[in-house]
Amino acid sequence: MTPVLYELRGRDDRLRFSPFCWRARLALAHKGIEAELVPMLFTDKSPIDFCDSTTVPVLKDDFGVSMDSYDIFQHLDEHYPDAGHGPLIGDALARARLNFVKVYAEQVMAVGFFRLVALDLVQAIHPDDREYFQSAREARFGMSFEEFHDVEIARGILDSAFKPLRGLLGNQPFMDGESPAAADYLIFGFFIWAHIVSDTSPFGETEDPADPLVQWRERMMDLHDGMARKSPRASEIPQ
Amino acid sequence: MTPVLYELRGRDDRLRFSPFCWRARLALAHKGIEAELVPMLFTDKSPIDFCDSTTVPVLKDDFGVSMDSYDIFQHLDEHYPDAGHGPLIGDALARARLNFVKVYAEQVMAVGFFRLVALDLVQAIHPDDREYFQSAREARFGMSFEEFHDVEIARGILDSAFKPLRGLLGNQPFMDGESPAAADYLIFGFFIWAHIVSDTSPFGETEDPADPLVQWRERMMDLHDGMARKSPRASEIPQ
Missing domain, CATH: 3.40.30.10 (Glutaredoxin)
Incomplete structure (x- = not known):
């Protein structure tokens, strides 16, 4: 199949x-x-x-x-161990360290993206899903989406969360070294999520093309025949 | 030799x-x-x-x-690839992810430890080294050791830096999985440094024995015949 x-x-x-x-x-x-x-x-x-x-x-x-x-x-x-570009996770040592990247992405970085795009996200969701999604998430956050959506707070969280990513990506092209694997996809999932639902940049009003994290995001957008870059954004599709 | x-x-x-x-x-x-x-x-x-x-x-x-x-x-x-407990770094994928742990330890976490123990550190250093060390570091920090040493600020930095470590170590006993390797040693270097020069805990006035990071530190203290635990602390050796 x-x-x-x-x-x-x-x-x-x-x-x-x-x-x-x-x-x-x-x-x-x-x-x-x-x-x-x-x-x-x-x-x-x-x-x-x-x-x-x-x-x-x-x-x-x-x-x-x-x-x-x-x-x-x-x-x-x-x-599919050796298919395509090879292992995603790798051996036990690589997996243990991937778990750190995963925790970092989900427990430190993700909330910054969420607060950056929360209201845009609601608009991108299917109308049938909005009430369910919004009330479930508001209960989790303990505040309304209107309060939760805060670009300034979001960029503060992200700027801090991006620091070690920038430190790493100044030394190697991908999280996983010379080519991307699971760590890159774990992190990039949040970048492409925000990119599709919102036109607000996680990097601030202007993006610095010399920023190693901006450069990495561009490389990730180009991967696999540009599949992320080709994906339609909410702002390109009329309500 | x-x-x-x-x-x-x-x-x-x-x-x-x-x-x-x-x-x-x-x-x-x-x-x-x-x-x-x-x-x-x-x-x-x-x-x-x-x-x-x-x-x-x-x-x-x-x-x-x-x-x-x-x-x-x-x-x-x-x-010495297979000696003792095996690889420290591992293969290319494991190495790429170790680089993230290293950047995290050095660029996010270390400054918290330094601000926690700065004045104790000066006292633990050899008298001949103190002037050199202090003036070189004060130039780097842009402030005096008296200002730099700030337990409250330090614990704020550390509490934030510890978050993903706690998230990870709640799921696996060591940074590197079932047993320790390079990622554990990279991180623990800062814990044992602070532990030897100062009696101030990085965790606060009281340590929670249920905290997965406290438990990991204890496991690290016990490793290799308790070499870290046996190492004399500055407070045990009269000035």
Whole structure:
């Protein structure tokens, strides 16, 4: 069978912005695997009724069903070890250190992106999903989206979170060395998420083309035949 | 020849606190290599006149001379690949991710430790070295040690820097997975440095024994026959 990736869609079917689905998409491209992309809504999860997950991404292929972007990385490394550009996660030592990158991305950096684009995100989501999404997230944040969305606070969080990324990427072209792998996709998922739903730059009013992190983002946008760069942005699709 | 590790000594020859020398020491122990430890002062670098370095650690063994703690890791992996507890750095993917841990330790976390113990550090240093050390560092910081030493600011920096370490170490016993390797030694160098020169805890007035980072530090203190725990602290040695 052709592998199938179930992912979140937005108000327009061309809007696919979930950071976790992007990790899975990029991981498939890394392995040179073409998958059928099947959209799902928060309020209609019937496409993934066949499995235990209530979230996407979900990958289904000849080897079984894999849920959660990190499990998809593992699944791909296990069943397609040398395909395309090689391992995503690597051996035990590489995996242990990838776990640090993952925690850093999700527990330190992600909230900065969320606060940068929260209100844009609501507008990019499918109308049927908005009430569910907004009330669930507001309960988690303990504040309204109007308060949570704060570009100045967001850029403060991001500028601090970007510091070690800049330090690293001043010395090597990708998080994972000479070429990208799982660490790059883990981090970049949040960049492409924000890029698709919002025109607000995470870097400030102007971007410095000499910034190693800006340069890395551009390299990531170009990867795998420019799949991230070609993905339509919310601002390009009329409401 | 018996490998020789050149390292910094303090006001008493038993006081060996340099975070970078500790990385090298722990890496040697990891490989099961017994080295002769030769002390050096900032103001008398004659012991390392034989090489190009002006800083310690320096390792000299049958395979040559290796300077800088990271180069020592590489040297040990190259010449003693399977000795003791195995690779320190690992393959290309593991190395790329280790570089992130290194940048994080040095560019985000270290300054917190330094601000926590700056004045204690001056007292632990050899009297001949104090003026040199203090004036060189004050020029770098742009403030006096009296201003720089600020436990409250330090704990704020550390609490923030510790967040992803706690997130990771809640899921795995060591930075490098089931057992320690280079990432643990890179980070722990700063913990043992502060521990030796000062009685001020990086965790606050009281330490929570349920904190995964406190638990990791204790495991690191016990490693390799408790070498870190056995190392004398400045407060145990009269001025």
